[in-house]
Amino acid sequence: MTNGWVDIKNTDMMLIMGGNPAENHPCGFKWAIEAKRNRNARMIVVDPRFTRTASTADMFVQIRAGADIAFLGGMIRYAIENNRIAREYVVNYTNAAFLVEQGFKTAEDGVFSGFNEANNTYDRSSWNYQGAKTSPAAMPESAKVDLTLEDPNCVYQQLKKHYSRYTPEMVEQITGIPRDQFLKAADLFTSIRKDGDMKKAATIIYAVGWTQHSFGTQIIRTAAMLQLLLGNIGRAGGGVNALRGHSNIQGATDIAGIFDNLPGYLKVPRVEDTNFDAWMKRITPVSSKPDAWQSFNYWSNTPKFAVSLLKSMYGAAAAKENHWAFDYLPKVDREYSWTHIFDDMYQGKIQGMLAFGMNAVAIGPNSQKNIDALKKAKFLVVCDIYPEETSDFWRAPGVTPEQTKAIQTEVYRLPGAGFAEKDGTFVNSARWLQWKWAAVPTPGDAMLDHAILARIFLSVRDLYRKEGGAFPDPILNLTWNYTIPGNPSLSEVAKELNGRDLATGQQLPGFAALKDDGTTSCGNWIWCGSWTEAGALTQRRDNSDPSGLGAHPNWAWSWPMNRRVLYNRASCDVSGKPWDASRPQIWWNEAQQKWAGNDVPDFKVDSPPKDHMGPFIMNAEGVGRIFAPLAAFADGPFPEFYEPTESPVENALHPKRSKNPVATRRRSDMDKFATTGDGFNIVCTTYRLTEHYHYWTKNNPMNVQLVPEPFVEIPMELAADLGIKGGDKVKVSSARSIYLAKAMVTHRIKPMNIGGKKVYQIGIPIHWGYRGIKEDEGLTPRTLVNSLSPAVTDPNAFTPEFKGFMVKLEKA
Amino acid sequence: MTGAAMSNGVLQIKAISGHAGPVPGRDTSRDYTVAKLIDVTTCIGCKACEVACLEWNGYPFRETTFDNTYQTMPDTAWNYYNLIRFNEHVAEDGTLSWLMRKDGCLHCADPGCLRACPADGAIVQYANGIVDFHQEHCIGCQYCVSGCPFNIPKFNAETKKVHKCTLCSDRVGAGLEPACIKACPTGCLHFGTKDDMKELAEKRAAQLREHTSHTSAGVYDPPGVGGTHVMYVLHDIEHPERYGGLPKNPAIPILVRIWKGPLKWLGNAAIIGGILGAAIHYLRFGPKKEGAHGD
Amino acid sequence: MIERYPFRERICHWTTGLAYLYCLATGLAFYSPYLFWLAVILGGGPSSRFWHPIIGLVFVMAAMWMHRIWRGDVRMGPGDREWLDKAKYYATNEDDKVPPAGKFNAGQKVFYWAMYYGAILLVFSGAVMWFPELMPGSLGWIRPLAIFLHEGAALITIGAFIIHVYMGVFMVPGSVDAMLHGFVTKDWARAHHRLWFHQKTGE
Numbered sequence A: 001m002t003n004g005w006v007d008i009k010n011t012d013m014m015l016i017m018g019g020n021p022a023e024n025h026p027c028g029f030k031w032a033i034e035a036k037r038n039r040n041a042r043m044i045v046v047d048p049r050f051t052r053t054a055s056t057a058d059m060f061v062q063i064r065a066g067a068d069i070a071f072l073g074g075m076i077r078y079a080i081e082n083n084r085i086a087r088e089y090v091v092n093y094t095n096a097a098f099l100v101e102q103g104f105k106t107a108e109d110g111v112f113s114g115f116n117e118a119n120n121t122y123d124r125s126s127w128n129y130q131g132a133k134t135s136p137a138a139m140p141e142s143a144k145v146d147l148t149l150e151d152p153n154c155v156y157q158q159l160k161k162h163y164s165r166y167t168p169e170m171v172e173q174i175t176g177i178p179r180d181q182f183l184k185a186a187d188l189f190t191s192i193r194k195d196g197d198m199k200k201a202a203t204i205i206y207a208v209g210w211t212q213h214s215f216g217t218q219i220i221r222t223a224a225m226l227q228l229l230l231g232n233i234g235r236a237g238g239g240v241n242a243l244r245g246h247s248n249i250q251g252a253t254d255i256a257g258i259f260d261n262l263p264g265y266l267k268v269p270r271v272e273d274t275n276f277d278a279w280m281k282r283i284t285p286v287s288s289k290p291d292a293w294q295s296f297n298y299w300s301n302t303p304k305f306a307v308s309l310l311k312s313m314y315g316a317a318a319a320k321e322n323h324w325a326f327d328y329l330p331k332v333d334r335e336y337s338w339t340h341i342f343d344d345m346y347q348g349k350i351q352g353m354l355a356f357g358m359n360a361v362a363i364g365p366n367s368q369k370n371i372d373a374l375k376k377a378k379f380l381v382v383c384d385i386y387p388e389e390t391s392d393f394w395r396a397p398g399v400t401p402e403q404t405k406a407i408q409t410e411v412y413r414l415p416g417a418g419f420a421e422k423d424g425t426f427v428n429s430a431r432w433l434q435w436k437w438a439a440v441p442t443p444g445d446a447m448l449d450h451a452i453l454a455r456i457f458l459s460v461r462d463l464y465r466k467e468g469g470a471f472p473d474p475i476l477n478l479t480w481n482y483t484i485p486g487n488p489s490l491s492e493v494a495k496e497l498n499g500r501d502l503a504t505g506q507q508l509p510g511f512a513a514l515k516d517d518g519t520t521s522c523g524n525w526i527w528c529g530s531w532t533e534a535g536a537l538t539q540r541r542d543n544s545d546p547s548g549l550g551a552h553p554n555w556a557w558s559w560p561m562n563r564r565v566l567y568n569r570a571s572c573d574v575s576g577k578p579w580d581a582s583r584p585q586i587w588w589n590e591a592q593q594k595w596a597g598n599d600v601p602d603f604k605v606d607s608p609p610k611d612h613m614g615p616f617i618m619n620a621e622g623v624g625r626i627f628a629p630l631a632a633f634a635d636g637p638f639p640e641f642y643e644p645t646e647s648p649v650e651n652a653l654h655p656k657r658s659k660n661p662v663a664t665r666r667r668s669d670m671d672k673f674a675t676t677g678d679g680f681n682i683v684c685t686t687y688r689l690t691e692h693y694h695y696w697t698k699n700n701p702m703n704v705q706l707v708p709e710p711f712v713e714i715p716m717e718l719a720a721d722l723g724i725k726g727g728d729k730v731k732v733s734s735a736r737s738i739y740l741a742k743a744m745v746t747h748r749i750k751p752m753n754i755g756g757k758k759v760y761q762i763g764i765p766i767h768w769g770y771r772g773i774k775e776d777e778g779l780t781p782r783t784l785v786n787s788l789s790p791a792v793t794d795p796n797a798f799t800p801e802f803k804g805f806m807v808k809l810e811k812a
Numbered sequence B: 001m002t003g004a005a006m007s008n009g010v011l012q013i014k015a016i017s018g019h020a021g022p023v024p025g026r027d028t029s030r031d032y033t034v035a036k037l038i039d040v041t042t043c044i045g046c047k048a049c050e051v052a053c054l055e056w057n058g059y060p061f062r063e064t065t066f067d068n069t070y071q072t073m074p075d076t077a078w079n080y081y082n083l084i085r086f087n088e089h090v091a092e093d094g095t096l097s098w099l100m101r102k103d104g105c106l107h108c109a110d111p112g113c114l115r116a117c118p119a120d121g122a123i124v125q126y127a128n129g130i131v132d133f134h135q136e137h138c139i140g141c142q143y144c145v146s147g148c149p150f151n152i153p154k155f156n157a158e159t160k161k162v163h164k165c166t167l168c169s170d171r172v173g174a175g176l177e178p179a180c181i182k183a184c185p186t187g188c189l190h191f192g193t194k195d196d197m198k199e200l201a202e203k204r205a206a207q208l209r210e211h212t213s214h215t216s217a218g219v220y221d222p223p224g225v226g227g228t229h230v231m232y233v234l235h236d237i238e239h240p241e242r243y244g245g246l247p248k249n250p251a252i253p254i255l256v257r258i259w260k261g262p263l264k265w266l267g268n269a270a271i272i273g274g275i276l277g278a279a280i281h282y283l284r285f286g287p288k289k290e291g292a293h294g295d
Numbered sequence C: 001m002i003e004r005y006p007f008r009e010r011i012c013h014w015t016t017g018l019a020y021l022y023c024l025a026t027g028l029a030f031y032s033p034y035l036f037w038l039a040v041i042l043g044g045g046p047s048s049r050f051w052h053p054i055i056g057l058v059f060v061m062a063a064m065w066m067h068r069i070w071r072g073d074v075r076m077g078p079g080d081r082e083w084l085d086k087a088k089y090y091a092t093n094e095d096d097k098v099p100p101a102g103k104f105n106a107g108q109k110v111f112y113w114a115m116y117y118g119a120i121l122l123v124f125s126g127a128v129m130w131f132p133e134l135m136p137g138s139l140g141w142i143r144p145l146a147i148f149l150h151e152g153a154a155l156i157t158i159g160a161f162i163i164h165v166y167m168g169v170f171m172v173p174g175s176v177d178a179m180l181h182g183f184v185t186k187d188w189a190r191a192h193h194r195l196w197f198h199q200k201t202g203e
Helices: A006-010 A030-039 A068-081 A087-093 A155-163 A168-175 A179-196 A216-229 A249-254 A276-283 A298-317 A320-328 A338-346 A367-376 A401-406 A449-467 A490-498 A701-706 A716-722 B003-007 B048-057 B112-116 B143-147 B179-183 B194-211 B254-260 B262-285 C007-031 C033-041 C045-070 C078-085 C087-091 C106-130 C142-171 C175-181 C186-192 C194-201
Strands: A013-017 A042-047 A059-062 A202-206 A240-242 A352-356 A379-384 A410-415 A424-427 A432-436 A586-589 A594-597 A682-687 A711-715 A729-733 A738-746 A752-754 A757-765 A803-811 B013-016 B034-039 B083-090 B096-103 B123-126 B131-133 B154-156 B161-163 B189-193 B218-220 B230-234
Touching: A006 A030, A013 A030, A013 A068, A013 A179, A030 A042, A042 A179, A059 A179, A068 A155, A068 A168, A068 A179, A068 A216, A087 A216, A168 A179, A202 A216, A216 A240, A249 A424, A276 A298, A276 A320, A298 A320, A338 A367, A352 A449, A424 A490, A701 B048, A711 A716, A711 A729, A716 A738, A716 A757, A716 A803, B034 B194, B048 B083, B048 B179, B112 B123, B112 B131, B112 B143, B112 B254, B143 B254, B143 C142, B179 B189, B189 B194, B194 B218, B194 B230, B254 B262, B254 C142, B262 C142, C007 C033, C007 C045, C007 C142, C007 C175, C033 C045, C045 C106, C078 C087, C078 C106, C087 C106, C106 C142, C142 C175, C186 C194
Parallel strands: A013 A042, A013 A202, A042 A059, A202 A240, A352 A379, A379 A410, A682 A757, A711 A738, B034 B230
Antiparallel strands: A424 A432, A586 A594, A682 A803, A711 A757, A729 A738, A729 A803, A752 A757, B013 B123, B034 B189, B083 B096, B123 B131, B154 B161, B218 B230
16 A cells, blocks of 8 residues: 555545455455545445445446456546646656657557567567667666656657547446446546645555456556546555555565565566676666656665665675675576466476465466366475365365375475464555564464474575585575574564664664665665664554544554655645645655654655655656556556456457457466357456455354355346346356356346447355365365466466456356 | 443343332433444444354354355344344436345334333343343243334243343443444444434434435434434435335334233223122122022 | 032043133233232243143143033023023022023023133134244234233133132032032022923932
């Protein structure tokens, strides 16, 4: 989230799309309700289904799953056409005025300039500002701008051109949302900028309903662009707000739960980074801005973050002489995302897996392939608190006892700990690191997950000590100075992550103190400041809120440096005065010559407004990117609508280029895809329920009581067509597999008219599998929803397309 | 409204079912009564209240089966006081609403259950408005079921006792809010004095009428049962029946009222009159004599 | 002495009567808070609630048995109309103005039928009240109706019962004795049930 949970209460307008917070974030949703109750905030919910969130909304719009970019693109066009944009904000705080390379061409025919048909890749050199060197491609240090936004090559004009095709009629044709309804929604959402008024703020709230598409990143970007145009980023009650799906998924992301990151979102070294300096040169941006403006370009500090990380990992073994032990770091040669890992295992390239804190088989996609991949592995270690689908993959439905005997995979099941049995922090969607204490001890033989990992590490290290091995140094030199090496205390780990001054031994006060000379260590620069000499700020529990804006400055600690709203410099006009005096976040204090206020300024505190430093300090430009230059995104500097990999129709914008050309499809004999017209003609989307938590709670009688059995939500009309009544058993099949459940026949999904074609959508909650209370009693069909979903991923974030694939439905 | 302000010491009794003579503490006047407010327009049907209710009351989780709805089960049960009712409503113009209403005892000011109950002390109405069942005095006749216009009291066939929501009288008596209130994540549930809750409810309804499309929003505090200590804010006060059978003008059933009113007095008169009549007759005419005919 | 009530009839009568008394006492306890002490002295509210319908069933079964025995004797006959017309003389002990009666006079027959139909109403309404939880929700209105009918029927039988006890114990000496021992004197029989007396003795 750019903002935070509590901050939602400050909003005047909510667009909730690609998320269902009432059901999946019910506690956080209270702030949306607060905004409605206290500010008469309006809520627009756009979803393929009428959800529990929709039940509290002012307006519900049913969209075809996967058509989000068309809807948001239409909103951008509407805002521009109807002059509902924040002009001063757009000119000064975004790259709208920047001039784009002459050679750049938007995707009117489905691809941007530089597309290579032969291997479906882009040469992205034309996706740049004017005046840049082309080899190696980099942004120009001095960017040309046209502050009147009139130049046909300026970002604003390019944007206008790009989205001119997203007319209300086109939106209707793609999304199935009737033109009038779309116009009503667009008018309502952009009404906060009616007549140039800057006081109100609108927020966009989303979750995995946006990420789980073969173009998920670009949906979110479209939302960010819309918010930049409306001047909503940095504002209390504004922002683009990702609701994370687990209590600590934000923490997992921060600490590099993704193969292409190191902790703190440092880009991982690649094979071509032959030494530390080359790596730093590649990943440290140089500011690129109009000459008259300033750019803080905070990522220019990347070497400080990187050296401190390496010092934290390897201690004395990381020295200037050995380039901070750069050679110890693994270099990424290809993609290692979820679907890649299972594809590699299925192809025999990966022979073993340690599965901690997730149910690898069930969370799919294409679960059957994952099961078959595990059959080929040599070993599988699963650490969980329940027997689950992954550790029991050898007795998935359809595996005969003979086949089970033939499976040679050695399976180890380790009893891990539940969340209430661990100390440590959760990082919530609002980036708050909140420390919590174990409520109960681990039962029986169960152990804390990190203690299990520590013991595995120590054993591996012993093996390297004894046997040497190909490259023992990174293992032998890894810092491991915990009081109890086999069970490190999490406060020790937390302090290590915050980092310390190696000369004085003191905890660092914040990442501004990080150095690139090897005198500081820090495990994750964005968390630096969370456990200082003042103690564990993550443990603070003062819920006072002096400003009334929900900043709660002394409650826990949020990264970066306890800032509650990111980019909050943009909450002020160019002269440094808040856009809305009733919600002052920060402001320029002329007397003290610094920025101050109710939140920690996300800015260089002593940079006066006259210097025109851009508020978006993490961008080399200093401004928000409406146009994302160069390699920022694999699939284009502006989001373009593409059909999901499986869709009922061809792309109305460019029928010959229907799908995202650079989306990653796994290719194996088990990766089958439906094509338009081969009988899989129902759009299927998957989701979670309030009553269940992923694949866990089917083991908990309380949750099982609330929703006992798997079901499929089916529109009334479709059920009538197929003679299905509520409670009937139904079979859903995709090109890959089948799913069995009972029918929930409902008014809440309506048939849609997509470009003249009647299209039905159905929805399936994901929570069941073949282990659990009802499953073990033989009371459920024991199939997995993700057997249906395709292993196609977004080219930027590698998230699979769990939403909007094609199925058949019949009575079972 | 804080819990401490509400409790003000122990629960004081206002009325007792099946009780002869004066009720201890009946004349105690309290400055306020308590009330729960359910703002249906902000309910998200998360069922946290259902679970909190079960856990506070120590009831077991139960076997349920899929029934083409998000609703946990068709009706409340003796050990399941609190049930969110899910109803899809399609308006004439095709607009869909998905109504979620937390069903449970409304704690009527004039409780039909208490009126109908014959067992001394089985149903107690506290001066703060809570209507509570005391199972140790319940005789299992289930008259209360007939007396309730909301189909709330539920019978445990095993123990022959009737149960219903207690409004967490045990918590409220100790200065705490009911368990469901504590669990509600959206602030759809409020607890405080009846006056405060009524004011809050009316304000919310006015806000809905003024600022949203719910121009018929209103507060459900039905006068037919003397008002209730559990109130609803409804999107459409004209159609409470859309929320899973909430009656529009609930009242204690007419037969129960005749039974406990005129019939009672008629019966009393007949019994006492019969006995008196016999006595007078005896004194006046005495016993029959054999051989009155002279043979 | 003439045998008026053979052993079988006496057993039947007292079974019915005692069962009725129990139901009356417990029923009155549920009827009025001021009489709830009746339930308390009879073992407490819950046990009264438990036994009331069972004893009620005993009452009804005994009453059906009684009906088998006496149905011939309680059938309204041609003279009964006249008896009823002149019942006020019976009430004022001017028995010479009242037509002679058979085994049971018309007043007793009226009492009998009041109890008989009362028992039928009580058993059916009582059945609903015994297991109200088995009543489907859509038939919920039957519950208060059953209570209403049960109480109404009970009041009718109570009225009749008061007269019956008064007559038997106070107004017609020898009746209790007859129901206890089975025999009445000739004088008693002649005085109160002359037709029956004639039929029995041939006098």
